[in-house]
Amino acid sequence: MTRPILEIRDVTVEYASRDGPVAALEQVDLIIEEGELVCVVGPSGCGKTTLLRIIAGFIPPTEGSVRLDGSPIERPDHQRGVVFQQPALYPWLTVEENVAFGPKMRGIQKDRRRELAESHLRLVRLWEFRHKAPYELSGGMQQRVAIARVLANDPRILLMDEPFGALDALTREHLQEELLKIWKTTGKTVFFITHSVEEACYLGTRIVVMSPRPGRILTALEAPFSRQAGTQDSRTVKSSPEFVALREAVLKYIWAVET
Ligand SMILES: Nc1ncnc2c1ncn2[C@@H]1O[C@H](COP(=O)(O)OP(=O)(O)O)[C@@H](O)[C@H]1O
Ligand SMILES: [Mg+2]
Structure with a gap:
């Protein structure tokens, strides 16, 4: 502590x-x-x-x-990153784009955004699913994407x-x-x-x-x-x-x- x-x-x-x-x-x-x-x-x-x-x-x-x-x-x-009961991912973006979205809004360069999305999707063990749409994943997987998305904002x-x-x-x-x-x-x-x-x-x-x-x-x-x-x-x-x-x-x- x-x-x-x-x-x-x-x-x-x-x-x-x-x-x-x-x-x-x-x-x-x-x-x-x-x-x-x-x-x-x-x-x-x-x-x-x-x-x-x-x-x-x-x-x-x-x-x-x-x-x-x-x-x-x-x-x-x-x-302060918030994760709600419902994952609230953007349905029109892929899993990877969802995770890269926050860094994009903060003006982070593309290469760095890719790195952030990759490291955080690997952290929640969903890197193989990066090209999927959120609705193609189970509820538990969607919640892991939501966690990755928030953590990508550090x-x-x-x-x-x-x-x-x-x-x-x-x-x-x-x-x-x-x-x-x-x-x-x-x-x-x-x-x-x-x-x-x-x-x-x-x-x-x-x-x-x-x-x-x-x-x-x-x-x-x-x-x-x-x-x-x-x-x-x-x-x-x-x-x-x-x-x-x-x-x-x-x-x-x-x-x-x-x-
Ligand atoms: N926007 C609001 N306007 C009026 N009362 C609200 C509002 N949001 C929550 N409350 C009331 O405040 C109390 C606490 O709500 P909340 O923080 O959502 O509790 P919990 O998350 O522990 O279930 C509840 O009685 C709820 O009805
Ligand atoms: Mg509540």
């Missing part, structure tokens, strides 16, 4: 609605260090996506501040909003492994939202548990499993007593406020 990359301080968010203001987040404080893989879990509607939108720069907080490398976040840019932090939520269980487990490999290879900082407690415990170096609306951080627990990934198969890890104990600890926080 080194220095903070992201500092969220005392963030409150209220949305305007027909019935008056809706408090989505209340006094959220979160400091993320370089290289962490922070997983956020919490019930639907607790403000997870709102928190991600604040970090991405899509919306400003009502109160509080968010800083990346010490500078206030004021608008979306390539420093973001400081990768923001992922339930990225595996729409995939079948087996594909989801494969992509969890892929993500851990990518995280280890690139050393990127990752902010990962999920409502699967098991997924959070498996992927996170830290698990942030949020309360129902208005979302507050109930606790943050350290987890060792992602750093150990690759040494044991995932089912062995997920059924180990240490893993089950962590999963139950997280669930206890969630249930304590729901009942």
Whole structure:
């Protein structure tokens, strides 16, 4: 662990609605260090996506501040790459063109764009599929292209909003492994939202548990499993007593406020 990359301080968010203001987040404080893989879990509607939108720069907080490398976040840019539940690739571009698109928009020269597309498609093991259209790939492969596309912009932090939520269980487990490999290879900082407690415990170096609306951080627990990934198969890890104990600890926080 080194220095903070992201500092969220005392963030409150209220949305305007027909019935008056809706408090989505209340006094959220979160400091993320370089290289962490922070997983956020919490019930639907607790403000997870709102928190991600604040970090991405899509919306400003009502109160509080968010800083990346010490500078206030004021608008979306390539420093924060977002991966959504739906891959949202451009259907009229090939896989390779999708990945090269961000660098192209940033004025990067053609040869360098090719290199970036190739290295990132190799990273997600889809280089052989570079000439395909996105719709020719499975959902899991499309999501890997989406990850490659975001990483080709060399973001400081990768923001992922339930990225595996729409995939079948087996594909989801494969992509969890892929993500851990990518995280280890690139050393990127990752902010990962999920409502699967098991997924959070498996992927996170830290698990942030949020309360129902208005979302507050109930606790943050350290987890060792992602750093150990690759040494044991995932089912062995997920059924180990240490893993089950962590999963139950997280669930206890969630249930304590729901009942
Ligand atoms: N644009 C909006 N206008 C009004 N209310 C919103 C808006 N976006 C989200 N909300 C409300 O804020 C709360 C938090 O939403 P969200 O951040 O999407 O939660 P989560 O991602 O945890 O499911 C919810 O109650 C939701 O209905
Ligand atoms: Mg959400």
